[in-house]
Every structure is written in C-alpha cells, then in structure tokens.
Amino acid sequence: MVSSPEPWPRTGMKWAQKAAMIRFDNVTKVYDRKSRPALDSVNLEVDRGDFVFLVGPSGSGKSTFIRLVLKEDRATRGAVYVAGRNVANIPNWRVPKLRRGIGVVFQDFRLLPNKTVFANVAFAMQVIGRKRAIIRETVPEVLRTVGLEGKDHRMPHELSGGEQQRVAIARAVVNKPGILLADEPTGNLDPTTSQGIMKVLDRINQNGTTVVMATHDDGIVDEMRKRVIELSEGVVVRDDVQGIYAGAGEAVL
Amino acid sequence: MRLAFILSEIGSGLRRNLSMLVSVILVTFVSLTFVGAAGLLQMQISQMKGFWYDKVQVAIFLCVDSSASPSCAAGPVTDQQRQNIRDLLASPSVDPYIAGEPIHESQQEALGHFKDQFANSPIVDSVTAGQLPESFRVNLENPEKYEVINEIFSSVPGVDVVIDQRELLEQVFSVMNVASLVAIGIAVVMIVCAVLLIATTIRLSAFSRRRETGIMRLVGASKTVIQLPFVLEGVIAAVIGAVLASGTLWAVSHFFIGEWLATEYPNTAFISSTQAVLLAPGLVLLGVVLAGVSSLLTLRRYLKV
Numbered sequence: 001m002v003s004s005p006e007p008w009p010r011t012g013m014k015w016a017q018k019a020a021m022i023r024f025d026n027v028t029k030v031y032d033r034k035s036r037p038a039l040d041s042v043n044l045e046v047d048r049g050d051f052v053f054l055v056g057p058s059g060s061g062k063s064t065f066i067r068l069v070l071k072e073d074r075a076t077r078g079a080v081y082v083a084g085r086n087v088a089n090i091p092n093w094r095v096p097k098l099r100r101g102i103g104v105v106f107q108d109f110r111l112l113p114n115k116t117v118f119a120n121v122a123f124a125m126q127v128i129g130r131k132r133a134i135i136r137e138t139v140p141e142v143l144r145t146v147g148l149e150g151k152d153h154r155m156p157h158e159l160s161g162g163e164q165q166r167v168a169i170a171r172a173v174v175n176k177p178g179i180l181l182a183d184e185p186t187g188n189l190d191p192t193t194s195q196g197i198m199k200v201l202d203r204i205n206q207n208g209t210t211v212v213m214a215t216h217d218d219g220i221v222d223e224m225r226k227r228v229i230e231l232s233e234g235v236v237v238r239d240d241v242q243g244i245y246a247g248a249g250e251a252v253l
Numbered sequence: 254m255r256l257a258f259i260l261s262e263i264g265s266g267l268r269r270n271l272s273m274l275v276s277v278i279l280v281t282f283v284s285l286t287f288v289g290a291a292g293l294l295q296m297q298i299s300q301m302k303g304f305w306y307d308k309v310q311v312a313i314f315l316c317v318d319s320s321a322s323p324s325c326a327a328g329p330v331t332d333q334q335r336q337n338i339r340d341l342l343a344s345p346s347v348d349p350y351i352a353g354e355p356i357h358e359s360q361q362e363a364l365g366h367f368k369d370q371f372a373n374s375p376i377v378d379s380v381t382a383g384q385l386p387e388s389f390r391v392n393l394e395n396p397e398k399y400e401v402i403n404e405i406f407s408s409v410p411g412v413d414v415v416i417d418q419r420e421l422l423e424q425v426f427s428v429m430n431v432a433s434l435v436a437i438g439i440a441v442v443m444i445v446c447a448v449l450l451i452a453t454t455i456r457l458s459a460f461s462r463r464r465e466t467g468i469m470r471l472v473g474a475s476k477t478v479i480q481l482p483f484v485l486e487g488v489i490a491a492v493i494g495a496v497l498a499s500g501t502l503w504a505v506s507h508f509f510i511g512e513w514l515a516t517e518y519p520n521t522a523f524i525s526s527t528q529a530v531l532l533a534p535g536l537v538l539l540g541v542v543l544a545g546v547s548s549l550l551t552l553r554r555y556l557k558v
Contacts (some may be wrong), residue, residue, distance in 0.1 A: 067391060070471075073511040093380060093475075093476065094472060096470075096473040096475045096476070097473060099470070099472065099473035099474070100472065100473030101473075102470050102473075103472075108469060110464070110467070112464060112468065123465075123468065123472075124296075124468070126255075126258045127258065127469045127472060127474035127478055127479075128472065128473055128474055128478075129255040129470075129478070130260075168423060171468075171472070172472075175473070
C-alpha cells in the first residue's frame with residue numbers, strides 16, 4: 001500500500017478539491033491538415049479518484065489524449081484542464097510541475113537497462129531533487145505496493161515482463177501523482193500477468209489516485225467493470241459508467 | 254542530493270563519450286593556444302613600444318665627403334653650417350617639438366658606437382672616423398611629429414639626411430602585427446572547428462542518453478536538471494583545453510622567451526611569463542562561453558524538454 005494518505009505531490013500544484021481531475025472542453029487536435037483530426041471536438045470529464053478505461057482501435061485518439069494531458073502537444077482548438085488548470089496557460093517552465101502530478105506507464109516499460117530495480121524507481125525521485133533519506137524510505141515502500149518486495153537489486157533483464165511493468169508502475173507513482181496515465185500497460189503481457197498488473201493499478205486507484213488506462217484488452221475491461229470511454233476516429237462514441245469493452249452496437253450479447 | 258545526482262550524470266556522460274571528449278579538449282586546446290599566442294604577440298609589441306619609444310631619436314646626419322644628397326653639394330659640413338643647424342634646433346619654431354637638449358655626436362664618437370655595436374665583426378678594422386657622418390640626436394616631444402623635423406632640416410645646407418629610428422622599429426612591429434593577425438586567423442578557424450565539434454559531441458551524448466532524458470521529462474525533472482549535465486560536459490572539456498593552452502603559453506614564455514630569447518638579446522624588453530599567466534583567466538572564460546553557448550544551442554534543437 002502507498003502509505004501516504006495524501007496522494008497529491010507535496011511539491012505539485014494545488015489540486016482543486018471539487019473540480020474534475022481531467023476535463024476536455026471541446027478539444028480538437030489536428031496533426032496534419034490534410035488528414036482528419038486525431039481528436040475532434042472531444043468533451044469529457046474524469047473526476048478525482050475515477051478509474052477510466054479509454055478504448056478504441058489504433059488511431060482512435062487514445063495516445064493523443066494522453067499527450068494532451070501531459071502537455072506534450074497543444075490542443076488545436078478547445079481547452080484541456082488538469083486539476084482545474086487550463087494547461088494552455090501553464091508556462092513552459094512550469095510544465096515539469098504539471099508532470100510531477102501525473103504518472104505515466106507505457107506498453108514497452110521504458111526502464112533504464114543499466115540500473116537496478118531500486119535505482120530505476122529512485123531515479124524518478126532523484127531527478128526532482130528528493131533527499132536521499134526520503135528516497136531510501138519511499139522506494140522500498142512503493143516496491144512493496146506493486147508486489148516487488150526483495151527484488152530491489154535485480155536488473156531489468158532479470159525480470160519477467162510483468163515484473164518489469166510493475167517496476168515501471170512503481171516509478172510512475174513513487175512521487176505520489178494525483179493522476180496515473182497508462183498507455184496499453186498490458187499490451188505486451190499474457191492474460192494472467194495482466195490481471196496481476198490490473199490488481200496493482202486498482203490498488204493505486206483505491207489509494208485515491210485517478211487512473212486513466214488506454215487499452216485494447218477486452219477481457220480486462222469486461223472484468224473490471226469500470227467507467228469506459230470509447231473513442232473512434234477522434235470522437236467519443238460511448239461513455240458508460242460501468243461499461244464493457246464492446247459497445248451495444250457491436251453485438252456481444 | 255541534486256548536485257550529487259547531476260555530478261554522477263556528468264561522470265557517466267564523460268565516460269560514455271571519452272574519445273569525443275578528448276577530441277574536444279584537443280581542439281579547444283589548439284584554438285585557445287593560437288588566441289593566446291596572438292595575445293602574447295600584442296603584449297610583446299606594446300612592451301617593446303614602451304621600452305623603445307623613450308629611447309628612439311630622430312638623427313640628423315651631417316654631410317661627409319661621400320654624401321650624395323643635393324644639400325651636400327658643397328662638400329662636408331662646415332663649422333658655419335653646423336652652427337646654423339644648432340641655432341635652428343634652438344629656434345622657437347623647432348624647440349617646442351624637442352624634448353630635452355639635442356645631442357651632438359662627432360665622427361669620433363660615431364666610430365666608438367659603431368665599434369661597440371659591431372664588436373664581433375671584421376668590418377670594424379676597416380672603418381675610419383672620416384667615413385662616418387657626425388649627427389645631431391634629437392628626442393621628440395611627440396614621436397608622431399617626426400615629419401615636421403624632417404621637413405625643416407632635410408633641405409638645410411650641410412644636412413645629409415634625417416632619419417627617424419622609430420621607422421625601423423615600426424617595421425619590426427608590423428611584422429609582429431602580421432604574425433598576430435595570422436595567429437588570430439588560425440584561431441578563428443580552430444574555434445569554429447571547436448564549436449562544431451562540441452555541438453556534435455553534445456548531440457551524440459544527448460542521443461545516447463535519450464532514454465534517461467525521456468524518463469526525466471516524464472517524471473517532471475526541470476529543464477536545468479535535464480540539460481545541465483550536457484552543458485557541463487562541454488564546459489568541462491573546454492576548461493581542460495583552456496588550462497592546457499594556458500600551460501603551453503606559460504611554458505613558451507618562460508622557457509623560450511624568458512630563458513633563451515632574453516639571454517640571446519639582452520637589450521630587448523621581453524614579456525615575462527607572469528604576463529602570460531594573466532591571459533589564462535581570459536582563455537578559460539572564452540572556452541567556457543564558447544562551449545556553454547554551443548551546447549545550449551545544440552540542446553535547444555536536439556533535446557526536447
């Protein structure tokens with residue numbers, strides 16, 4: 001368990017209590033004028049403490065959603081609010097602070113191959129200037145939360161895919177972000193391993209972190225029965241409070 | 254913590270890129286050595302100017318038998334002509350230009366000086382006092398006003414020729430000036446090489462650590478934390494190069510100029526190795542600025558933050 005009852009970063013921005021964690025206000029993102037927009041007039045809200053699946057085929061705009069939240073890209077039209085702040089109004093030098101409030105996990109783990117498990121997780125704290133004593137205290141705690149007790153000194157190549165993804169999750173949440181974005185975190189994993197990862201994400205969500213997970217994995221979505229937002233060609237086509245992977249029109253029943 | 258972290262990042266960057274780093278050090282070393290050499294030459298020029306300009310004089314040579322100039326048509330200078338020249342030197346139109354008293358050098362004195370100067374040469378034995386012109390040696394209030402004196406005296410009967418000794422020195426200085434311009438030219442080319450090499454090195458370094466910097470970005474590391482290790486990498490290499498250049502310049506001024514040239518030419522004022530050391534902070538600063546600016550510009554382009 002993440003021991004801190006307060007999941008927001010101590011150094012981060014003041015997270016609004018009531019406002020939605022993530023709000024897209026008529027957001028359109030055009031990468032290339034000749035092709036259709038990656039996101040087209042998207043309106044959605046993710047509340048604090050939510051667990052949201054973002055589903056849809058490749059190219060439906062899931063990754064664009066994540067990039068806009070991180071301010072890796074700017075919305076062409078409309079406004080993206082994170083923790084009540086319009087990210088367009090965050091000056092460049094404050095963007096790192098925005099990102100400290102958001103953890104990110106990817107399909108390909110993105111661990112540093114020449115660092116141990118402990119060092120990989122500690123890296124996220126070192127680069128934002130955390131004290132060594134705090135790092136030594138926090139990292140083992142977080143590793144316990146993701147189920148990697150006693151593997152501190154393994155190298156990434158000595159771990160299974162599932163274990164590597166747990167390291168990546170530990171790194172994403174070690175600074176106690178308010179939001180965890182997961183871009184196909186189970187994309188490279190077998191179903192059993194994926195379930196273990198989902199348990200970890202669920203536990204992190206239980207601790208108060210808002211989780212947004214983009215996925216193709218219908219089994220997981222159906223099992224979790226969480227909110228499902230379906231994107232298709234850049235448009236929100238479905239938003240179910242306790243949804244399953246396939247929409248009503250897609251004839252699962 | 255952050256400092257220790259940045260230092261360890263720099264260390265790993267330096268190790269990973271060692272051969273490129275050595276080349277950056279060498280190129281900065283060579284280019285800054287040329288910059289410094291130009292600086293030393295200029296210092297030497299001003300040193301010699303200060304030393305010689307007090308001593309150089311305008312020499313008014315009087316006619317002897319062998320003189321060929323029109324004002325010597327009447328043969329060797331007469332006592333009357335010599336007195337005229339003396340009066341002219343003391344007259345209100347000339348006196349303000351002259352510092353101190355004009356010195357008269359007789360033929361006998363001229364022979365003495367000549368013998369001193371060419372003591373080791375066999376020519377001394379064949380020269381007699383009658384062959385050497387007598388002269389008035391004049392120190393000018395302002396050495397630039399040589400032309401005025403030349404104008405007044407060169408056509409006076411009994412004066413053979415007016416010579417500005419400064420002109421001889423100017424030739425030496427112009428050679429040295431050309432040499433320092435050449436050094437500056439080479440330095441500029443080498444500095445361009447150094448800047449491009451630093452840019453390439455930083456670019457490679459940023460590429461080989463893109464995984465780390467990507468993660469740093471994601472977890473919200475500040476721009477400074479991400480970029481500083483790269484910039485310092487270039488700056489450290491440049492500082493090492495600058496220190497090597499300063500050391501070389503000191504060695505040249507100490508051993509070559511101080512211990513060899515100065516003993517070979519005891520009458521010339523040479524710069525001391527202490528003056529060469531004064532150049533060192535400038536060279537280090539130049540190295541730091543060049544490396545810092547070129548790596549920052551490179552990072553702006555190749556390292557997204």
